[in-house]
Amino acid sequence: MFKFPQGLYVDVRIEETFDTKISFKKKELQEEKIRNNKGAFIRVFDGKRWYYSSTTNVAGIQEQIDALAKMAVPDPNILQHPIVQAFEVHRESQIQHDKQSITDIPVRDKLELLESYLALITDPAIVHHTSYYVDNKTIKSIYSSKGTAVTFDKQTCGIRLTLELACGEKKDQATVSKAAVNFAELQRLEEFISAEIEKSVACTRDAEPVTPGEYTVLLSPEATGVFTHESFGHKSESDFMVGDETMKAEWALGKTIGPEGLTIIDDGGASGSGYTPYDDEGTKAKKTFIISKGILSGRLHSAATSAALEEPLTGNARAMNFEFEPIVRMTMTYIDKGDRPLQAIVAEIQKGIYVETIKHGSGMSTFTLAPARAYKIEKGRITTPVKISVITGSVFETLADVDAVSSEFELLSFVGGGCGKMEQWPLPVGFGGPYTRVKKLKVQ
Amino acid sequence: MKQELIAIREKETAVRIQNSQINAVRLKDIVKKGVRVYENGKIGIAGAIGDISEDTLVENAVQNLSTGIDYPYPLSTNKDRRCYNDKPMTAEELLAQAESVLAVLRREYSDFSFSETIAAAEIVQEMRNSEGLDLEYKDAFFSLGLILKDKKSANLFDGFIVCEGRQFDPDQFWNITRPLLEAYRTPVALPAGETLPILSFDISGTLGFLAKSLHGERYATGSSLFSGKMGQQLFNEKIALEQNRNPKFGPTAFFDMEGVVLKEDRYPLIEAGKLVSVFTDKKTAGLYNLPHTGAAGGEYDSMPGLTAARNTPIPLRFKTDSGDLKAALKGQPAILVVASSGGDFTPDGSFAAPVQVSFLFDGERIVGKLPEFTMRSHLYKMLGQDYIGTFDNTAFYLGDLPTQLQSCYMTIMR
Numbered sequence: 001m002f003k004f005p006q007g008l009y010v011d012v013r014i015e016e017t018f019d020t021k022i023s024f025k026k027k028e029l030q031e032e033k034i035r036n037n038k039g040a041f042i043r044v045f046d047g048k049r050w051y052y053s054s055t056t057n058v059a060g061i062q063e064q065i066d067a068l069a070k071m072a073v074p075d076p077n078i079l080q081h082p083i084v085q086a087f088e089v090h091r092e093s094q095i096q097h098d099k100q101s102i103t104d105i106p107v108r109d110k111l112e113l114l115e116s117y118l119a120l121i122t123d124p125a126i127v128h129h130t131s132y133y134v135d136n137k138t139i140k141s142i143y144s145s146k147g148t149a150v151t152f153d154k155q156t157c158g159i160r161l162t163l164e165l166a167c168g169e170k171k172d173q174a175t176v177s178k179a180a181v182n183f184a185e186l187q188r189l190e191e192f193i194s195a196e197i198e199k200s201v202a203c204t205r206d207a208e209p210v211t212p213g214e215y216t217v218l219l220s221p222e223a224t225g226v227f228t229h230e231s232f233g234h235k236s237e238s239d240f241m242v243g244d245e246t247m248k249a250e251w252a253l254g255k256t257i258g259p260e261g262l263t264i265i266d267d268g269g270a271s272g273s274g275y276t277p278y279d280d281e282g283t284k285a286k287k288t289f290i291i292s293k294g295i296l297s298g299r300l301h302s303a304a305t306s307a308a309l310e311e312p313l314t315g316n317a318r319a320m321n322f323e324f325e326p327i328v329r330m331t332m333t334y335i336d337k338g339d340r341p342l343q344a345i346v347a348e349i350q351k352g353i354y355v356e357t358i359k360h361g362s363g364m365s366t367f368t369l370a371p372a373r374a375y376k377i378e379k380g381r382i383t384t385p386v387k388i389s390v391i392t393g394s395v396f397e398t399l400a401d402v403d404a405v406s407s408e409f410e411l412l413s414f415v416g417g418g419c420g421k422m423e424q425w426p427l428p429v430g431f432g433g434p435y436t437r438v439k440k441l442k443v444q
Numbered sequence: 445m446k447q448e449l450i451a452i453r454e455k456e457t458a459v460r461i462q463n464s465q466i467n468a469v470r471l472k473d474i475v476k477k478g479v480r481v482y483e484n485g486k487i488g489i490a491g492a493i494g495d496i497s498e499d500t501l502v503e504n505a506v507q508n509l510s511t512g513i514d515y516p517y518p519l520s521t522n523k524d525r526r527c528y529n530d531k532p533m534t535a536e537e538l539l540a541q542a543e544s545v546l547a548v549l550r551r552e553y554s555d556f557s558f559s560e561t562i563a564a565a566e567i568v569q570e571m572r573n574s575e576g577l578d579l580e581y582k583d584a585f586f587s588l589g590l591i592l593k594d595k596k597s598a599n600l601f602d603g604f605i606v607c608e609g610r611q612f613d614p615d616q617f618w619n620i621t622r623p624l625l626e627a628y629r630t631p632v633a634l635p636a637g638e639t640l641p642i643l644s645f646d647i648s649g650t651l652g653f654l655a656k657s658l659h660g661e662r663y664a665t666g667s668s669l670f671s672g673k674m675g676q677q678l679f680n681e682k683i684a685l686e687q688n689r690n691p692k693f694g695p696t697a698f699f700d701m702e703g704v705v706l707k708e709d710r711y712p713l714i715e716a717g718k719l720v721s722v723f724t725d726k727k728t729a730g731l732y733n734l735p736h737t738g739a740a741g742g743e744y745d746s747m748p749g750l751t752a753a754r755n756t757p758i759p760l761r762f763k764t765d766s767g768d769l770k771a772a773l774k775g776q777p778a779i780l781v782v783a784s785s786g787g788d789f790t791p792d793g794s795f796a797a798p799v800q801v802s803f804l805f806d807g808e809r810i811v812g813k814l815p816e817f818t819m820r821s822h823l824y825k826m827l828g829q830d831y832i833g834t835f836d837n838t839a840f841y842l843g844d845l846p847t848q849l850q851s852c853y854m855t856i857m858r
Contacts, residue, residue: 025661029511029512029513030513030747030749031489031513031746031747031749032508032511032513033489033491033508033745033746033747035491035492035745036492037492037493037494038493038494039474039493039494049466049467049468049469050460050467050468050469051468051469051470051471052460052468052469052470052471053470053471053472053473054470054471054472054473054474055472055473055474056473056474056475056476056493056494056495057473057494057495058494068471071469127665127666127667128661128662128665128666128667164662164665164667165667166665166666166667166671170791170792171666171667171668171669171671171791171792172667172791173656173667173791204791209790209792209794212796212820212857234600235600239462240600240601242462242463243462243463243557244463244557244593244595245595246595246596246597246598247598249598250598251598323472323474325460325468325470359788360786360788361786362785362786363600363786364599364600364601364783364785364786364800365599365600365800365816366786366798366800366816367786368785368786368787368798369786370786370787370788387790387791387792387794388790389787389788389789389790389794389795389796389797389820390786390787390788390796390797390798392786392798392818396598422560422561422589422591423561442818442857444796444818444820444857
């Protein structure tokens with residue numbers, strides 16, 4: 001297909017995307033758009049330095065390969081380079097959405113589905129609302145000078161209702177959303193949407209300011225997902241560790257960093273918004289146990305970090321889109337389910353906070369969670385909604401404070417937003433897990 | 445039928461850095477085109493990336509007219525073509541500058557490692573229509589954004605060095621970067637006191653919350669914190685906030701996504717602490733009888749609307765209201781915040797944020813690096829009784845774009 005120059009490693013990633021976006025403001029259609037795009041990212045490696053090019057001129061890929069090759073210095077032993085040796089070689093086509101493809105659903109059906117849910121927005125506290133249907137199908141093809149030739153597809157679709165709320169002088173904005181892989185999963189969501197709207201209105205109307213301090217915090221599966229992603233997930237991305245002896249010592253495999261009931265997994269093969277059957281270097285998805293029963297047991301890798309740290313590939317080299325090179329990113333990351341019922345876990349909390357939904361999170365040395373809906377826990381019961389700016393904890397200490405995980409468990413996908421790492425934002429990821437209790441976190 | 449074209453061409457050479465060494469060179473050349481057609485008060489849209497013909501896009505946009513979306517507003521007809529940098533840095537110059545910066549960092553600051561990107565980008569953004577609109581924004585800029593990691597630290601990273609502008613001045617860069625890196629090596633304790641002056645370069649969190657509250661649609665429908673408060677004194681009398689699209693402050697186009705060019709590229713929203721306007725696009729202004737402020741956003745192929753998109757942020761900017769930073773601090777040491785990630789406002793304006801990286805500043809120079817802490821306040825206090833001022837940033841060179849420092853007192857949680 002391409003003529004790869006001698007003495008260099010080359011790979012080419014071609015991305016074809018189909019996107020639909022439909023939006024309403026109140027009941028008036030604002031936008032109905034279908035976008036079909038195609039772009040490519042080319043990498044050339046001479047053993048010392050990488051040369052990348054991203055282009056919308058897909059017909060000119062060979063010229064791009066040749067131009068990058070001129071910048072590189074060929075190495076006759078390039079195939080023996082540890083990074084090049086690390087690359088997996090696959091020749092496979094894994095198209096799985098040819099039957100229930102979102103490209104085959106008439107746009108009218110998508111519009112009518114979204115419109116049908118607008119009838120549920122009747123509460124007078126909702127003074128304005130904007131609603132979206134979005135979907136994306138991406139077909140990626142990856143070719144390399146080592147012989148890889150894989151093509152696969154992935155798709156997601158979802159609805160998102162953004163509600164502007166006003167209960168007298170109390171104002172807020174709330175989001176109700178649902179993401180799925182197939183269009184059919186977005187149908188018959190009336191009960192879910194009505195319940196979410198009701199809870200959001202009640203929070204705006206009744207929420208009290210929190211008394212700042214240290215609390216036992218119970219996290220929902222959504223909040224557990226953000227907590228896992230921010231408090232530990234980023235630490236497991238091994239590009240932060242290459243060439244850094246302090247990090248390697250601090251996060252040595254085999255070290256105990258959490259309780260025995262804590263297992264954290266990243267799985268690119270899991271269905272949803274983090275689904276990555278092959279990463280953007282052509283490595284097949286793996287299920288990686290990052291923490292097994294409280295013990296650090298794995299890390300997330302690209303070929304370069306895998307070679308540098310002499311650990312196995314995990315399929316986590318991901319790029320936001322064809323404009324960027326793959327870097328180490330999470331896919332579907334979650335705490336594995338526990339064996340205690342939620343009710344028993346709540347019953348043990350005398351005074352605490354329950355975090356149900358999240359606006360955003362971040363994860364440097366101090367990780368943060370900004371709750372959207374949160375409640376007091378008083379004498380074993382979830383009670384009054386509370387307004388919280390931010391919940392914080394130390395990434396070095398908090399995992400050890402996880403003292404209960406529930407048998408109830410949920411993995412979640414999302415439309416809109418995603419994970420940010422330096423210039424590459426937003427990358428679709430999935431997360432979730434059980435209800436998780438943390439002994440102490442700072443609540444402001 | 446009327447037609448409108450939006451075309452964006454982005455070229456970039458980026459040097460990717462890992463552990464203070466150049467790891468990769470990335471070239472980017474991306475074309476994005478959008479077409480809108482207008483007929484009988486309706487709008488149709490289409491767009492694509494790559495060198496697709498305008499005829500094909502017009503055909504797709506005409507098909508999109510069948511969605512029946514109303515757009516009964518007059519099209520803009522401005523003519524304005526501006527170039528802000530006719531001497532873009534070449535790829536060779538960029539590589540030489542990157543090698544030079546990294547050589548100093550490796551030689552003099554080997555206790556740290558530096559990673560991320562040094563880049564030179566060029567952008568041409570055009571908007572034309574059949575009614576005579578003819579706008580072009582052409583620019584080129586350099587950006588250096590490196591994360592810094594103390595080799596003895598187990599953190600993912602410990603700080604940043606940043607420089608952005610149309611040209612790169614190595615002397616000015618090192619004049620501020622050297623003392624800053626020295627300060628990273630010099631841990632100091634937080635000053636005593638529950639309430640301390642905070643000094644910030646990055647006030648995007650505050651601007652983001654203000655953007656929500658100054659959003660014309662939210663204001664008009666009653667969900668803004670400021671709804672019903674037009675003309676009222678909300679903040680300290682010194683405070684003036686405006687919509688400002690002047691590219692001298694940053695590399696974004698001087699027109700909005702409806703082709704509107706503001707007089708002097710600005711529109712006042714808060715003057716002397718009083719709310720004087722909210723921001724609107726043509727539709728919001730017409731629907732709610734508000735002044736039109738030219739704030740339409742959207743992607744190259746989107747319906748224009750009052751929505752911030754990645755390339756069209758709502759361009760809010762405080763006016764500089766204070767001159768002498770040292771005098772304003774009245775001899776009290778201030779905390780210069782460099783990284784505060786993850787904080788937020790509650791809907792009623794309470795604010796809390798962890799501060800991951802900050803320095804002690806004595807009014808003239810950076811003294812040393814402070815430990816992590818959390819700061820807490822409220823919007824009306826930060827921009828009210830506890831407000832110190834907004835200053836032109838002459839103390840810390842962050843590149844040749846004019847930047848500001850904003851200061852207020854906040855409660856410190858140790």
